[in-house]
Amino acid sequence: MNNEIEISNEIKKKLGIQEVRIAVILGSGLNGFAEKLEKAESVSYKEIEGFPQTSVSGHKGELIHGYIGDKEVICLNGRFHLYEGHEPQTIAKVIKILKNLGVKRLIVTNAAGSLRQDMSPGTLMLIKDHINFSGKNPLVGANDEEYGPRFPAMNNAYTKHLRDKCKKVADKLNIDIKEGTYFMVLGPNFETAAEVKAFGMLGGDAAGMSTVPEVISAVHCGMEVLGISVITNYAAGLLNNTPTHQETLTEANKAAEKLSKLVSEFIKEEK
Numbered sequence: 001m002n003n004e005i006e007i008s009n010e011i012k013k014k015l016g017i018q019e020v021r022i023a024v025i026l027g028s029g030l031n032g033f034a035e036k037l038e039k040a041e042s043v044s045y046k047e048i049e050g051f052p053q054t055s056v057s058g059h060k061g062e063l064i065h066g067y068i069g070d071k072e073v074i075c076l077n078g079r080f081h082l083y084e085g086h087e088p089q090t091i092a093k094v095i096k097i098l099k100n101l102g103v104k105r106l107i108v109t110n111a112a113g114s115l116r117q118d119m120s121p122g123t124l125m126l127i128k129d130h131i132n133f134s135g136k137n138p139l140v141g142a143n144d145e146e147y148g149p150r151f152p153a154m155n156n157a158y159t160k161h162l163r164d165k166c167k168k169v170a171d172k173l174n175i176d177i178k179e180g181t182y183f184m185v186l187g188p189n190f191e192t193a194a195e196v197k198a199f200g201m202l203g204g205d206a207a208g209m210s211t212v213p214e215v216i217s218a219v220h221c222g223m224e225v226l227g228i229s230v231i232t233n234y235a236a237g238l239l240n241n242t243p244t245h246q247e248t249l250t251e252a253n254k255a256a257e258k259l260s261k262l263v264s265e266f267i268k269e270e271k
């Protein structure tokens with residue numbers, strides 16, 4: 001079994017890279033961002049020995065290296081969901097690989113269902129916090145002190161100064177962005193109407209089946225995180241509706257250009 005250091009060295013070799021400070025993880029239907037990368041080179045997860053494999057439609061399964069202006073970026077086009085049967089530690093492994101590539105800032109994007117009637121499909125939601133309702137944690141098991149502490153703090157997981165900067169960039173681009181709490185469920189089923197009501201009462205603004213394990217792992221190993229959800233549907237029953245995966249993909253595709261613009265401009269303005 002290849003460890004994280006070996007795998008990141010193989011990626012460096014395959015993509016001809018030294019150190020990349022910014023990584024972006026693309027959510028369902030949000031792969032349009034990859035087209036914004038200049039001088040892009042990609043490698044399929046399949047070609048990287050020991051790298052986990054993904055299986056969901058709308059998720060490609062490739063690592064892309066490229067540039068946004070003069071900023072070097074590594075992009076995960078295809079993420080790992082717990083509902084696919086991946087162990088939470090597999091997600092931690094992917095994040096540790098990014099850490100070994102030099103990543104200091106992680107940008108996570110996802111498709112999510114609105115838990116609020118005043119946040120309609122098509123809205124971008126800056127994630128200010130999360131509630132981990134998945135019952136799983138990527139840090140379970142022996143702790144590797146090389147990466148981070150046994151009991152990491154999570155109260156500033158979504159770095160305040162990055163959120164402030166993102167709001168400024170959105171303002172400049174005339175992109176409307178809300179801010180809210182991402183409520184992670186394990187999935188793969190969409191919620192019941194009673195769950196949607198309960199999750200809203202617990203403080204969630206949008207429900208989704210990803211992102212949180214990545215963020216926990218990233219914060220554990222000292223990365224700063226920016227998270228953006230694309231609201232693709234009202235969560236089940238909020239408006240007497242029934243969500244489908246197709247609907248989430250269609251809406252994500254529609255909002256992808258707006259999200260890509262925002263993320264690209266954010267990266268361009270990185271120091």
Ligand code: HPA
Pocket residue numbers: 111112113114185190191207208209232233234235236243248
């Ligand atoms: N619930 C959970 N995850 C989701 C949803 C939803 O309504 N939409 C997109 N991902």
